[in-house]
Amino acid sequence: MEFILVGQPNxxxxxxxxxxxxxxxxxxxxxxxxxxxxxxxxxxxxxxxxVIDIPxxxxxxxxxxxxxxxxxxxxxxxxxxxxINILDASVLSRSLELTLQLMELQKPMVVAxxxxxxxxxxxxxxxxxxxSKIIGAPxxxxxxxxxxxxxxxxxxxxxVGKEKIKPSIIKGPANVENFFKSVLKIMKEKxxxxxxxxxxxxxxxxxxxxxxxxxxxxxxxxxxxEFINKSVKxxxxxxxxxxxxxxxxxxHNMAFHxxxxxxxxxxSIKKDVxxxxxxxxxxxxxxxxxLISILYLTFWMIFTIGGICExxxxxxxxxxxxxxxxxxxxxxxLLSFLRxxxxxxGGGIGIVIPFLLPFFIMLSLLEDTGYLARVAYLIDNLMHxxxxxxxxxxxxxxxYGCTVPGILATRILKSPRDKFITAALTTMVPCSARMTxxxxxxxxxxxxxxxxxxxxxxxxxxxxxxxxxSKAMPQVSPGLILEIPKYHLPGIKALFNKTxxxxxxxVYIAWPLLIIGSIxxxxxEHLNLTNSINSFLSPFTSGILGLPAxxxxxxxxxxxxxxxALILLFSALKTKEVLTVMTPAQIYSFTIFVTFYIPxxxxxxxxxxxxxxxxAGLIAGLTFFIAVILAVLVRFIFPIFT
Amino acid sequence: MGKRxxxxxxxxxxxxxxxxxxxxxxxxxxxxxxxxxNIVEIGRKSNMKGPVIVSYQGTEVAIGYGLATKIxxxxx
Numbered sequence: 001m002e003f004i005l006v007g008q009p010n011x012x013x014x015x016x017x018x019x020x021x022x023x024x025x026x027x028x029x030x031x032x033x034x035x036x037x038x039x040x041x042x043x044x045x046x047x048x049x050x051v052i053d054i055p056x057x058x059x060x061x062x063x064x065x066x067x068x069x070x071x072x073x074x075x076x077x078x079x080x081x082x083x084i085n086i087l088d089a090s091v092l093s094r095s096l097e098l099t100l101q102l103m104e105l106q107k108p109m110v111v112a113x114x115x116x117x118x119x120x121x122x123x124x125x126x127x128x129x130x131x132s133k134i135i136g137a138p139x140x141x142x143x144x145x146x147x148x149x150x151x152x153x154x155x156x157x158x159x160v161g162k163e164k165i166k167p168s169i170i171k172g173p174a175n176v177e178n179f180f181k182s183v184l185k186i187m188k189e190k191x192x193x194x195x196x197x198x199x200x201x202x203x204x205x206x207x208x209x210x211x212x213x214x215x216x217x218x219x220x221x222x223x224x225x226e227f228i229n230k231s232v233k234x235x236x237x238x239x240x241x242x243x244x245x246x247x248x249x250x251x252h253n254m255a256f257h258x259x260x261x262x263x264x265x266x267x268s269i270k271k272d273v274x275x276x277x278x279x280x281x282x283x284x285x286x287x288x289x290x291l292i293s294i295l296y297l298t299f300w301m302i303f304t305i306g307g308i309c310e311x312x313x314x315x316x317x318x319x320x321x322x323x324x325x326x327x328x329x330x331x332x333x334l335l336s337f338l339r340x341x342x343x344x345x346g347g348g349i350g351i352v353i354p355f356l357l358p359f360f361i362m363l364s365l366l367e368d369t370g371y372l373a374r375v376a377y378l379i380d381n382l383m384h385x386x387x388x389x390x391x392x393x394x395x396x397x398x399x400y401g402c403t404v405p406g407i408l409a410t411r412i413l414k415s416p417r418d419k420f421i422t423a424a425l426t427t428m429v430p431c432s433a434r435m436t437x438x439x440x441x442x443x444x445x446x447x448x449x450x451x452x453x454x455x456x457x458x459x460x461x462x463x464x465x466x467x468x469x470s471k472a473m474p475q476v477s478p479g480l481i482l483e484i485p486k487y488h489l490p491g492i493k494a495l496f497n498k499t500x501x502x503x504x505x506x507v508y509i510a511w512p513l514l515i516i517g518s519i520x521x522x523x524x525e526h527l528n529l530t531n532s533i534n535s536f537l538s539p540f541t542s543g544i545l546g547l548p549a550x551x552x553x554x555x556x557x558x559x560x561x562x563x564x565a566l567i568l569l570f571s572a573l574k575t576k577e578v579l580t581v582m583t584p585a586q587i588y589s590f591t592i593f594v595t596f597y598i599p600x601x602x603x604x605x606x607x608x609x610x611x612x613x614x615x616a617g618l619i620a621g622l623t624f625f626i627a628v629i630l631a632v633l634v635r636f637i638f639p640i641f642t
Numbered sequence: 643m644g645k646r647x648x649x650x651x652x653x654x655x656x657x658x659x660x661x662x663x664x665x666x667x668x669x670x671x672x673x674x675x676x677x678x679x680n681i682v683e684i685g686r687k688s689n690m691k692g693p694v695i696v697s698y699q700g701t702e703v704a705i706g707y708g709l710a711t712k713i714x715x716x717x718x
Binding site: 058062091093097282284378 | 667668672677679690691692693698699700702703
């Protein structure tokens with residue numbers, strides 16, 4: 001048996017999944033973040049049952065990439081699947097629209113009235129027995145965050161699955177029902193295989209669903225299509241609208257009718273503290289003050305925690321590295337290999353724990369409370385100026401932690417063009433590895449103000465690049481349509497699950513490449529290739545960028561591991577007193593160059609995975625081009641101001 | 643008959659009479675309850691061409707300014 005959790009975004013579906021399945025999924029306040037479904041197993045009545053968590057979907061009729069994945073999964077679910085439909089009881093009428101669509105599938109199902117506490121607070125009293133009778137499936141009141149009603153929900157799911165109890169069919173208006181009848185007759189005559197039930201397929205014909213049309217085309221003749229098209233036109237005549245929208249209107253009215261039947265609103269919705277919060281957080285002026293303060297505080301905390309922890313980890317790995325040098329002094333090749341390996345591991349731990357962990361926890365906190373959706377709202381206007389919209393802000397903010405999860409988060413964007421531009425901009429955002437270079441080099445040898453200036457320059461360049469890219473790829477962005485969720489106190493379990501989920505992307509994608517990169521670096525040094533690389537690159541490094549030729553190799557290696565550029569620079573210059581061998585202008589232009597140029601290999605891999613290799617190459621080329629221009633500009637402008 | 647969604651003020655209760663958006667945006671709007679004929683309330687409108695927040699049966703939806711100009715509505 002298989003249980004599929006289906007629900008609209010923000011219904012608390014993933015929280016329920018986490019409650020039964022543990023550490024594998026992510027609860028989200030931001031629509032579409034769980035794009036891939038997550039699977040787990042539970043034991044009920046001595047049987048192993050798969051539980052699947054699929055992305056939240058508002059409807060089975062959709063154009064959204066994530067929702068499409070969900071719809072596909074439900075439509076192709078195995079024979080013995082049970083649908084667990086989770087509703088946000090506080091927005092019952094809207095939630096029932098999806099329930100009505102799921103009922104049409106005629107698969108065993110149960111309904112969870114989740115967030116029942118929220119509904120209570122709003123004064124909505126729901127008669128679950130009455131609703132259960134109408135739907136023809138068990139209805140259970142649940143509170144996912146407190147784990148209430150969940151055991152009963154899964155037990156009922158097992159029961160309907162075993163007994164194969166199908167939900168009711170709710171009939172529509174006469175003209176639609178007549179259409180169903182005549183198409184049903186054709187289907188029966190032609191003995192069309194019941195891949196889905198006939199009624200559902202007929203309905204999808206009215207919704208003009210491509211996959212059903214293709215499926216039926218093998219059986220239907222021209223005459224049949226003519227009849228269907230004529231009938232559809234007939235139905236469309238009266239309200240003068242396309243049939244797919246007529247169907248959603250009918251469903252909408254049905255849902256509202258059921259809502260009025262089973263629920264009583266005992267008091268008018270009182271505005272609570274949370275509504276007042278939005279008067280501040282979404283205020284046209286104060287909203288931005290809060291936004292900047294909250295982001296500032298977030299970054300300040302991360303840098304403080306990271307700054308304290310980083311040396312603790314790195315020092316130990318340095319000791320280990322020294323120990324290796326003594327132990328394996330006789331076998332230099334093996335030593336280089338091991339040293340590279342240890343440095344790769346150490347570099348990973350040096351970034352993950354000090355910077356990424358606090359960053360992801362803070363971000364999940366902002367997301368689960370519902371604040372991130374407000375950020376998208378506040379920033380939408382600004383993003384439109386560069387041809388994108390508010391949703392693009394999420395990958396970009398993530399990019400300040402680590403570029404890899406940032407790139408992966410571009411999934412939430414619908415149009416391929418928005419995805420490409422956002423990915424390119426995210427790549428240029430200084431991640432925590434580049435931050436160590438900016439502060440370790442410019443911040444330390446020039447001034448903190450100069451280091452912060454790099455961040456400001458970076459934001460300006462992001463804006464200009466976005467603007468130019470959207471000019472080069474003119475297309476009307478579909479625009480922002482985003483549910484603003486209620487504020488929630490985030491659950492600790494969900495928070496850690498989500499943090500772990502993001503961290504996993506770093507651990508599985510970025511870290512192995514980081515280790516391989518470190519090993520290659522050590523081997524290059526072992527084989528004494530450094531000098532030849534430097535002299536090969538010197539026309540570029542010295543000629544164009546005006547830097548000492550010895551930095552050549554650090555730039556190549558910086559592609560493998562950005563944060564290594566700093567350490568390598570010290571070893572290439574053979575001193576930590578950088579000012580004795582480089583001028584402040586050279587330091588500044590080196591840092592600017594490293595901030596913008598070709599993304600690290602882990603990022604390139606992520607880009608290739610989310611977009612494709614060609615686009616990844618394009619982004620790498622573009623960032624390199626921007627880096628060269630900026631570095632050369634700094635080379636000539638910097639001396640004028642100092 | 644009817645005016646753009648962006649021309650109403652906070653708290654106005656309006657009835658959607660036409661949506662001139664592309665198919666994809668239309669489906670997404672409808673899924674969130676912003677179907678033709680529905681009565682919604684303007685929740686929060688930023689003064690600088692930012693998104694318009696529309697609330698419908700307790701759901702708040704932010705709609706980008708450009709898209710909001712394509713939604714035609716009248717006072718309910």
